[in-house]
Amino acid sequence: MQARERLPAKGERILSLRGVTKRFGAVSALTDIELDIHAGEVVALVGDNGAGKSTLVKVLAGVHQPTAGSIEYMGRPVTLDSPAKALEMGIATVFQDLALCENLDVVANLFLGHELSPWRLDEVQMEVRAWTLLKELAARIPSVREPIASLSGGQRQTVAIARSLLLDPRIIMLDEPTAALGVAQTAEVLNLIERVRDRGLGVIIISHNMEDVRAVADRIVVLRLGRNNGVFTPETSNQDLVAAITGATENSVSRRQGRLAAEAGGTTA
Missing domain, CATH: 1.20.5 (Single alpha-helices involved in coiled-coils or other helix-helix interfaces)
Structure with missing residues (x-):
């Protein structure tokens, strides 16, 4: 695995997309997309169904490769040709389904596939690291030995985000992080997003909830029919x-x- 990029300074541009286009046969899902992500900011991607939000996230996650356009990461041109490449570079994604194993506890989910020892599980060290990270995030998890099945929706989202942070990313993308959550759980997740931003990461969230977007976003990027349709501040009117x-x-x-x-x-x- 290549050496991880240095930690960028707050406000420094991490990711830059220029003219990114993605076609599926005759259908153009994205056309000439322009997007910048800086360290220590939350960028909300909003748009109607079919606007291209999920396709754009999958391009950044290495699932889809753009048909045209360029992507720069830390000032250098890059090719995100696989999810492994995106993770290796420091772009982590938490999809809406979270991909958690409900029969395993919090520690096992955090380190699944990334155990500290390749030959022998170091349960003690993994538990210590899990508690340390969750405390840094002020996460409300009753026990790291609690099975995922017994956790609330907000707590599960917290575990999924914490798992991505263990990979030491520079950018984290969250797909509908507050969908189907109650008021208290939504507030918990929004607070967590702010703490992730305070760690100096660039955060991209996809959301249909404008109140949640206004609560945490520094910029709101609107996509319409696969194209950029404006960049707004949280103070922009609903109209x-x-x-x-x-x-x-x-x-x-x-x-x-x-x-x-x-x-x-x-x-x-």
Whole structure:
């Protein structure tokens, strides 16, 4: 395995995509995508179903190879031709299904396939490392010997994220990290994302929940029909975000805001 890249300084550009295009036969899933990811920031990828979000993440994860365009990592051109290559370079992905083994405990899931000793499992050292990492993340896990099946959705997401951090990545991508979670579990995962950002990593999240996006994202990148359709801040109005995502300036959000503005004007008159 090649030596891992140095830890980038906060704000330094880690990843840069220029003109990335992905075609599946006659279908163009991505067209001329431009994207930059910096150390210590959370970038949210948002868009309607079929906008190209999952395809873009799979390109960055090495699952799909782009048809055209270039990718730079730490200032150098790279080819992400396999998931192993992406992991080796420091790009980790937590997909929505989490890929956890429910019959195994937290320690076993964290180190599955990456045991500390190739010939003999060092259970004590693995348990110590697991506790150390989970404490650094302020994770609410009752015990590292607890089976995954007994954990909540938020705790399972925490274990999946912690597992990716054991590989010492520079970028972590999270696919719908708060999907199907309750209010308390969602808050737990959002707090965890902030702590991962504070460790100096670049974080990419895919989410349909605009409130979650606003809570943690530093930038919001909108994809529409496989193309870039704007970069926004968390302070951007719902009307502008909905318009960028759907391509329609007239929608329920804009109509409601118009009614509220009209009512306010009538009250002050």
